[in-house]
Amino acid sequence: MAATNCQSKTTVAKPQKNYGKIILTLYNCLLPESAFKETPSQADGLDIETETDLRILGCEMIQTAGILLKLPQVAMATGQIYLQRFYYSKSFVRYPMETMAMGSVYLASKVEEKPCRIRDVINVFHHIKQVRAQKPITPLIVDQNYIELKNQVIKAERRILKELGFCVHVKHPHKLIVVYLQLLTYEKNKQLMQLSWNYMNDALRTDVFMRFPPETIACACIYLTARKIGLPLPNNPHWFLLFKVKEEDIKEVCIRILQLYKRSKVNPEELEKKVDNLRKIYQANKQMQAQKERELKAEKEKAESPVPSTSKEVKRDNKKEKSPKTPPLKYHSTHKKRERRSRSPYDRKRDYPSKRHKSRSRDRELDRSRERRSDDKRSRSGTSRKYDDYDRSKSSRDSRDDKRKY
Numbered sequence: 001m002a003a004t005n006c007q008s009k010t011t012v013a014k015p016q017k018n019y020g021k022i023i024l025t026l027y028n029c030l031l032p033e034s035a036f037k038e039t040p041s042q043a044d045g046l047d048i049e050t051e052t053d054l055r056i057l058g059c060e061m062i063q064t065a066g067i068l069l070k071l072p073q074v075a076m077a078t079g080q081i082y083l084q085r086f087y088y089s090k091s092f093v094r095y096p097m098e099t100m101a102m103g104s105v106y107l108a109s110k111v112e113e114k115p116c117r118i119r120d121v122i123n124v125f126h127h128i129k130q131v132r133a134q135k136p137i138t139p140l141i142v143d144q145n146y147i148e149l150k151n152q153v154i155k156a157e158r159r160i161l162k163e164l165g166f167c168v169h170v171k172h173p174h175k176l177i178v179v180y181l182q183l184l185t186y187e188k189n190k191q192l193m194q195l196s197w198n199y200m201n202d203a204l205r206t207d208v209f210m211r212f213p214p215e216t217i218a219c220a221c222i223y224l225t226a227r228k229i230g231l232p233l234p235n236n237p238h239w240f241l242l243f244k245v246k247e248e249d250i251k252e253v254c255i256r257i258l259q260l261y262k263r264s265k266v267n268p269e270e271l272e273k274k275v276d277n278l279r280k281i282y283q284a285n286k287q288m289q290a291q292k293e294r295e296l297k298a299e300k301e302k303a304e305s306p307v308p309s310t311s312k313e314v315k316r317d318n319k320k321e322k323s324p325k326t327p328p329l330k331y332h333s334t335h336k337k338r339e340r341r342s343r344s345p346y347d348r349k350r351d352y353p354s355k356r357h358k359s360r361s362r363d364r365e366l367d368r369s370r371e372r373r374s375d376d377k378r379s380r381s382g383t384s385r386k387y388d389d390y391d392r393s394k395s396s397r398d399s400r401d402d403k404r405k406y
Contacts (some may be wrong), residue, residue, distance in 0.1 A: 003043065019145060031210045045278050052094050053266045055276070058101045059205040064154055064264050065105050065124045069116050073201070078170050079108035080204040082160055088210065089163045093278045095156075098125065099149075103156025108394035118153055160333050173200055173218035180218055184239060191229060196221040198259055206256050212249055219245045220253035270375070 041051045059080040066076035082104040086095075102121050126140045140146060162166070177196050179185045199221040203209070219240045227235050233239050240250060268332055343349045 001078070029167075029169070031085070032211065035088050036207065036211070039088060041087065041093060044091045044093040044282055046092055046275070050271060050274055051087075051092060054097050054271055055084060055087065055207075055261075056190065056205045056260075056263070057266070057268060058097050060272035061098070061101050061128060062105055062167070063201075063204075064128055065101075067123065068127070069105070069109075069120060070122045071105075071109060071114055071116070072112060074172060074174065075105075075112040075114055077109045077172055077174075077201070077204055078112055079104040081170050081209050082164070082168075083110060084210060086160050086163050090159075092275055093282050095159070097275075099152050099156050100160070102153045103160055105156045106153060107160055107168070114298075118150060122149060122153065123168075125143065156235065171214050173214035175212060177221060180222060180243065183242070184222075186231075186234065192225055192231060193230065195225040199224055202260060203253070203257050208253050208256050208262055212253055215243055216245050216249045217253055219243060220250045220257070221340070223250050224254045224257065361392070 042048065062079045062083065063076050063079065066073075068081065083101055086100060086104070087097075092258075102125055106116070106118055106121050123140055127137065130137050174197070177193070177200065178187070181193060181196075186192055196218075200217065203217060203221070212220075223233075223240070225231075238247065240247065244321075247291070
């Protein structure tokens, strides 16, 4: 009994933490059914038709860019699946489709071991945009806008990796189609092989790769091609039961692929205008929400701050706590600041007239010093020297006259 209690204690499961809306692993690369009911784009006000058109347009741009960059078909398919998965967890309104398509191509080229330069990706998408708008083809200028776009593509690649949980593994049905046709002894039928391959490439623009496993998609492409060219396949028992695929899933995939050909061609500029209008509304709502949060935070801080009481005791305490005022400076020696320059006693006497000298001896000394200064000044002045020369000359003249007399 004690052993069973110990075992039950050790086998207690810890609560799991949910880090994202979509959980992808190597064994579960399909999205749950709840992800298709209301996407983040629909929550931001984008209708289903516009969202589907944007998905198709983004996948077409990735396919065209891959052809111009001379990437293998596997890399192009991987980039399209990354784009589809990303926009089931994020909104077209918040993240621009063209930038995310560039990031998908750039990431897929690395995953499929055919890396290309980010500058080539930007140039190719710039070329595709000019051709679709029927504008004259001009090279992309390397300026500040180009540098900003390059940084946005790098950030887009990181966002895709973050949303996918760094699970970049994709199982494609390319090889499965070849293997299944070999088992059915139709590998020499080139028309069946090529048309099945084409249906599978077109299916990348739909959401079937997020709903069904690759085995079901490969059987659906073979099934659809055989029905179109009128080729009979083993019926008793059904050939797809050999690969553990249900007939209901095959028919649903075929319907979704055929619906793709019934859609009318859209104008990319109109789609961009719709998304831009919704993006402006989203940014305005975001600013208003941020302002409301700031106001609520300020009110909360104001409510939590202590309210000063109006009682007499508190007022008295406040008066006591206040620092005493400094007395005003009077014209007195105790409050008079000392000056740096040295001053004579007469200057001090002039500044402090009320103060008397206590001893007369000090007055006498001051008078003597004053006389000395005046004598020194007089001896230094030019006039005193002039008079002294005059007296000397006069005395010399008198002495000469006396000598002449005698």
